[in-house]
Amino acid sequence: MDKTRKRGLFASLAINGVKNNSKLYVPYMITSIGTIAVFYILYALMMDVDSSSIGGRSYLAIILGLGTYVIVIFGVLFLLYTNSFLIGARTKEFGLYNVLGMSKIHIAKIVASEAFMTGSISMIAGLLVGILFEKLVQTIMYKIINAEQDYSFHIYWGGIWRTLVFFGAIFALLMVRSVVRVYRLNTIDLMKNDKVGEKPPKANWLIALAGIIMLAMAYYISVTTKSPLSALTLFFLAVVLVILATYLIFIAGSVTLCRVLQKNKKYYYSRKHFVSLSQMVYRMKRNGAGLATICILSTMVLVMLSSTTCMYFGKEYGLNTMYPSDVMMRVYRDLDNSPDISAEVEKDLDDFFENAAKEAGYELENKTTTKTVDDLFYWVDDIFSNDRDLWGGELNTSTNDKLWEVLFVPVSEYERLSGKQLTLKDDEFYIAVYSGKKKIPSDVMLNGEKHYKIVNNEDPDRDFYRYDSVGTDLIQMCALICNEYPDNLGANTREKFTYGLDLKDATPSEQRRFFDSIEEDCCQLLRDKNYSDDYYFVFESREENRADFYEMYGGMFFLGIVLSVMFTSALVLIIYYKQISEGYEDGSRYEIMKKVGMTGKDIRKNVNSQMKTVFYMPLIMAILHLAFAFPIIFRILTLFGLINLSVQITTAVVSAVLFGVLYTVVYNFTSNSYYKLVR
């Protein structure tokens, strides 16, 4: 009987502990409930996408699956942080229990039952919220990826037990950690905790300088990296540098700056700066890491939001670059062994599309054809070769500024496409540069055998026909116009013939339906012609690929939004906790200052300026990070074929402004709870 009563006591102490600290626990629980709900929702969406029969939405499932992992990792880090804050805030209470004669085992039991309670409530509530809102979130997601939604309601048991396993493990970990912390408590230290003076933080030039140098390096990488491929690899280096630099600067740099300012007597001993500067030193020392975390989280949100939005809104651009015509037929032939059949194929396709369109009641327009040989070339000075042994046959950061994608275009094609006249000798190239900043030599040695003169090397043509490739953004690219294709391009050189058409006044869904219906017939037609196996035919319509684009970039956009919301709420909670803990500490200080003759207005002004500096510094730094990340993100997005500077600038600015507004709202809201504590 005694035992049950005791157990009841622990439970009620635990309940009271949570209740009395509701200011701390309520936001914590809301966030953990939110995290769990999002985890369940993402998992359910992934299952839903997997099981749906509409198209192969594997991209989306992968993206969502990735999202669930991010949420779990985020959950671990974030719950560890908030939990340690909660326990930290309550050590005094535990110390008191200890002094009053409660043994550590008993305190540990209270802490454990608290953790158990908050954990189970969070999981149950999180799952309920998740199940309830899954359909709503699904609707939003399908709107974004522009696909048909299945409205039937499901509960995904897999999602439920995964939630229970993952988050159960996290909460168990938190429970163990809290208990360990209780065992480590030293009651005597606890009781005099408040009175122990804190050592004044010292300026650390070395660390501050290291932070600034690292940041400069990261910014330098971002600004100077020109090639998208190196951008992708260097991006991660830059991210690591920025994270480290942010921590160093916030922890050491800020203290050093305050110390330098304090050395300036005239600046320091003034009403405006005296109190705030001296407090700021301590504040920065204690909060440097927290503020750096806020800064990094903000940067993550900004970068993620702006780049996924940019991808999403840039997808049309990418789509149009890759598929300049509504429908495209590509025919590849072996240059040496198979005769040119483009004329016949063109005629076949003309007839075929004519009939098919007439039957379906559509009109055709904007027919285009191109014929080129293209390959990757290694090009240094006049060494010009597509022999892959020379450069290892790979695109990587060390070779890619020497690599060019080169299109060989017969003069007849050039004249037809550009409308200009051109007369060349057999050993001459006329060059058109799409991208790349090389100084063009006056002659090249093709594969070590054949000399060619580049006739317009001083003034390359730049607005030759737009080639249907995103390659221009990725790699240096040029067209060489020649009388005949060179005969030493190596075996297996293939010529590509592209036939493109637009469907007049057809909506995307009409296009999709029409092209889907004729794709098989079209391929069959060409196969029936008995062209030898050396020809490859590829049929592509833009609308068919649009669905993929929507799914991929829409999925990323969706995940970007979800994760941004998660990270932002984490941010809100961290800021809130910071404000509260600051308030507790500052309250007594301002009491003294009031007695010494500081007016209420002075205090308010002082608090305001300090708090603003402290909380807006991470935001400003984050926006600076975003600004400097901009160039490298731009390069990386070109990899996806999604470059459109104006879209990227708009999305970056809009994300920054939106985030700034949200941040300000959060700041104002949380600073009220701070003032209440200071007054």
Added chain:
Amino acid sequence: MKILDVNNLKKTYTTRLSSNKVEALKGVTFDVNEGEYVAIMGESGSGKTTLLNIVASLDKPTAGSVFLDDEDITKIKDKELAKFRRDNLGFVFQEFNLLDTFTLEDNIFLPLVLAGESYKEMAPKIVPIAKRLGISDLLKKYPYEVSGGQKQRAAVARALITNPRLVLADEPTGALDSKSTDELLSLFEAINAMGQTILMVTHSVKAASKAKRVLFIKDGVVYHQLYKGDQTDEQMYQSISDTLTMLQTGGDR
């Protein structure tokens, strides 16, 4: 010459939860002359801290007036109060109330900085005061690095640096060991000897025995007062003890 004139001061507290009214001061009247050193004694709850807070303009009375020189401080507008405190009053507290984020030097400068003085003006002022208080070598140290006695001396320096009309001390020896207490009390005597007016609230008979006059407060009124006159510290100590005994045993005046 009268420097402080406290007239029929009343203070009634209404507790928040019940309608019970607590009369902390029921009509306190006394005055302090320039250059005097007055101690106020009384048990916990006698109203002496309330009195000090009102004189310090930290609290408003329910009725009555407090004149410092010719100004009724109970009538000063809230906006001007901080400036008034800064210019006219110096404070010494039981818990020192030094800011842990400042060095001792900066703590002493605080009232001057708040008053808007430039560093050039204030820098010379600290030298003689620090020397007199024996903390010249400690100025660059932080409160946590020095002893309680040293902290309290820094607090005294902070109170004196503005040349206040009146120094208010609230249990200044309450947190000090006996050696530091002795040092502080002789310091008070010394600064009083130089003409500084001091009003001190204390529990300590020893501290009170150094004052020139001791006021006893009981149940919200000035119950009795003792002048030191020519008495030695020991004689004064004895007189105070007797008075306290009388107060505690509830004897009439």
